[in-house]
Amino acid sequence: MGSISLFLQHLANGISLGSLYALIAIGYTMVYGILRLINFAHGDIFMLGVYLTYFGVLYTSIPWWLVFAIAPAVTGLVGILLEAVAYKPLRESPRITILISAIGASFLLQNLGIVFFGGRPRAFPVPRILNHVVKVRGVSINVITFIIPVVTILLLIGLSYFITKTKTGLAMRALSRDYETASLMGIDINRIISITFFMGSFLAAMGGIMWGARYPQLMPLMGVMPGLKSFIAAVVGGIGNIAGAVVGGFLLGLGEIMLVALLPRLTGYRDAFAFVVLIIILLVKPSGLMGSGQTEKV
Amino acid sequence: MKRRLGLALLVLAAVCVSWVGAAFAQPIKIGVFEPMTGPNAAGGEMTVEGIELAWEVRSEVLGREVQIIVVDNKSDKVEAANAVSRLIERDQVVAIIGSYGSSLSMAAGDIVKKAQIPTVGCSPTNPLVTLNNDYYFRVCFIDPFQGTVMANYAVNELGAKTAAVIQDVTQDYSVGLAKYFIDAFRRLTGNPNSIVEISSYNTGDQDFTAQLTNVKNKNPDVIFAPGNYGESALLIRQARDLGIDVPFLGGDTWEAPEFLSIGGEAVEGAVFSTHFTAEAPVTPESDRFLEIYRQKYGKEANAFAALGYDAYMLILDVIEKAGSAEPQAIRDGLAKVEGFVGATGIISLDENGDAVKSAVINRVDNGKFVYLTTVEPE
Structure with a gap:
């Protein structure tokens, strides 16, 4: 294995991990953009999406590709429910109250997961078509490694079309710019917020399916670490900024892989690396790489 | 009649006493x-x-x-x-x-x-x-024995001359077992450089591609990777994806149904030591x-x-x-x-409180653990 193909292999590994972070980070950033809320239950919604897919594939006769579309939609509905139960009643409360409610919702989902899905891990049923190895000039790649960034980019294109070209998207942008004025302009706030949660949760579940296909081990606490990492990715890119979330995700994924690959002695600090990046960004450029400095609304 | 009543009372009393005593x-x-x-x-x-x-x-x-x-x-x-x-x-x-x-x-x-x-x-x-x-x-x-058993297997049964070790640095089990394997492998091959790579990860990690890519670059004859069944199964899967086709060896933690279900076809042929098998x-x-x-x-x-x-x-x-x-x-x-x-x-427990027992070696064959052999302690 030459040093160039070695590097290319590391690069492929990093991009694959990074696009997973990116996909989950978009959900964080969308919700933050509109509600100024860090939805800490996002990682657990991600977990729920993977489990729903698991049960859909194994315990119903629905073909797997349809489950891959239905399960995220159901997860999206759960996202709407979560917002209605845990966040909506607190919308007029101080922001810290909703934040604590989000942390509570996260623990609730995790423990419901342990009760209903059991503590023992389950194996994600990866369709064979997504799971075979191709070799390109000495670089071995499982097709899923290739599919993940493609799906991420496709979803991203669809999402930016939705946000920039549709009326609902326009309402979302208006809402994130100025909450009160937007409501005065006749925008149905509740509906827009529900749609935002639906889409964020849908994307989290899509990320979950990709995650499950790549790392087919399902556990009720599997959302915690990817959730935190994606949150960091969103902050690094500039929270509230969708393109920023994607850039942050790729940077974090690549950074992690390169840290382990080039400095094997620091492997134990892999998770710490992500948090160090977070601290540095918060110190140097708190608005993130692509975030515009926000002026506090008066 | 009186005597009978007396006897009945006595029995009743005895029952009461024993009942109260039990309580x-x-x-x-x-x-x-x-x-x-x-x-x-x-x-x-x-x-x-x-x-x-x-x-x-x-x-x-x-x-x-x-x-x-x-x-x-x-x-x-x-x-x-x-x-x-x-x-x-x-x-x-x-x-x-x-x-x-x-x-x-x-x-x-x-x-x-x-x-x-x-x-x-x-x-x-x-x-x-x-x-x-x-x-x-x-x-x-204990692991000094288990590590030696697996090093013996690698050298004598598989004819391995070089090995790579991938350990979970957050598990004392994994680090300890890896160390005893490394010592025994070097001793058995008579070559202090026979361990070509020692890589690490943490419990909870899901992605091992960086470590495995480095291991692949060193071309070992065999890979010893003791760790939790879940992480190990993912690790072996990713190794096969990267085109690493050498045998994987591990320890007793691999004996879990999840190792097979998560690992799928990738863990076929994986060999590990354990304590007991229903087959023997x-x-x-x-x-x-x-x-x-x-x-x-x-x-x-x-x-x-x-x-x-x-x-x-x-x-x-x-x-x-x-x-x-x-x-x-x-x-x-x-x-x-x-x-x-x-x-x-x-x-029988020795002065440290440890049992001295034989080890069993199992291999994954057709999605099942199959008994290979038993190794007696020295």
């Missing part, structure tokens, strides 16, 4: 701390299945009822320490069984030592679990255990259930022989165990 004879409480959730959950659950089975077979000793109290240590070192403290302080247990996972057992070590509550580990294999601790015992072999019963007690396990759970037993069964049965045997269920008496009894016939073999 006052407190049950003997034995605590169990095992991982029921988290990355080691499968191991904990399998062990507890064995302990519960043993309790169903024998739930009385010295005429007193035995109670087992199971606490989940969540595969977490801090929770493991909390779990044993709870068992000792709140439940006032006289002895403790546990835990799967050497790190979890070591986290409990100081607490049981201070409280002077005898504890029997089922499957923690790191030597440090019982070292310098008069209250910790175990019914399994070693004592009359093994046969009995396998039979009742089949009846209760409707499947073949695994090594962890067998060790859980043995740990419980050993404690009850010691209580009976000592004629007392006081913690100190149980400890003294455990320190003298010699030739106890268990399901996993004949158990």
Whole structure:
């Protein structure tokens, strides 16, 4: 294995991990953009999406590709429910109250997961078509490694079309710019917020399916670490900024892989690396790489 | 008539006394701390299945009822320490069984030592679990033996000249076993450079591609990767994806159904050492255990259930022989165990409180664990 193909292999590994972070980070950033809320239950919604897919594939006769579309939609509905139960009643409360409610919702989902899905891990049923190895000039790649960034980019294109070209998207942008004025302009706030949660949760579940296909081990606490990492990715890119979330995700994924690959002695600090990046960004450029400095609304 | 009434009263009184006596004879409480959730959950659950089975077979000793109290240590070192403290302080247990996972057992070590509550580990294999601790015992072999067994297998059976080692740096089990394997492999090959790469990861990691790409670059003949069944299965999957086709070797933690289901085709041919197999019963007690396990759970037993069964049965045997269920008496009894016939073999505890037993080597064939051979201790 030459040093160039070695590097290319590391690069492929990093991009694959990074696009997973990116996909989950978009959900964080969308919700933050509109509600100024860090939805800490996002990682657990991600977990729920993977489990729903698991049960859909194994315990119903629905073909797997349809489950891959239905399960995220159901997860999206759960996202709407979560917002209605845990966040909506607190919308007029101080922001810290909703934040604590989000942390509570996260623990609730995790423990419901342990009760209903059991503590023992389950194996994600990866369709064979997504799971075979191709070799390109000495670089071995499982097709899923290739599919993940493609799906991420496709979803991203669809999402930016939705946000920039549709009326609902326009309402979302208006809402994130100025909450009160937007409501005065006749925008149905509740509906827009529900749609935002639906889409964020849908994307989290899509990320979950990709995650499950790549790392087919399902556990009720599997959302915690990817959730935190994606949150960091969103902050690094500039929270509230969708393109920023994607850039942050790729940077974090690549950074992690390169840290382990080039400095094997620091492997134990892999998770710490992500948090160090977070601290540095918060110190140097708190608005993130692509975030515009926000002026506090008066 | 009067005499009859007197007799009836006497019988009634006797019944009352014995009934009241039984009510006052407190049950003997034995605590169990095992991982029921988290990355080691499968191991904990399998062990507890064995302990519960043993309790169903024998739930009385010295005429007193035995109670087992199971606490989940969540595969977490801090929770493991909390779990044993709870068992000792709140439940006032006289002895403790546990835990799967050497790190979890070591986290409990100081607490049981201070409280002077005898504890029997089922499957923690790191030597440090019982070292310098008069209250910790175990019914399994330890890693210097297990590591040597696997190094022997790599060199003699597979003809390996070089090896790479991938260890989980957060598990004392993995780090310890890796070290003993490395020492033995270097000794057996007579080549201090025969270990071409030592890579590390953390429990909970899902992506091992960076480490594996580096390992692949060194072209080892065999890879030794002891670790949790879940992480190991993912690791081997990713290795196969990267085009690494050399054999993978591991330790007893690989014996979990999840290793097979998560690993899928990738773990075919993986070889590991363990404590016991249903395919090769070693004592009359093994046969009995396998039979009742089949009846209760409707499947073949695994090594962890067998060790859980043995740990419980050993404690009850010691209580009976000592004629007392006081913690100190149980400890003294455990320190003298010699030739106890268990399901996993004949158990004699040495000066550290470790069992000296044979190891079994299994291989994954067609999605099942298949017995290869048994290795006797030196």
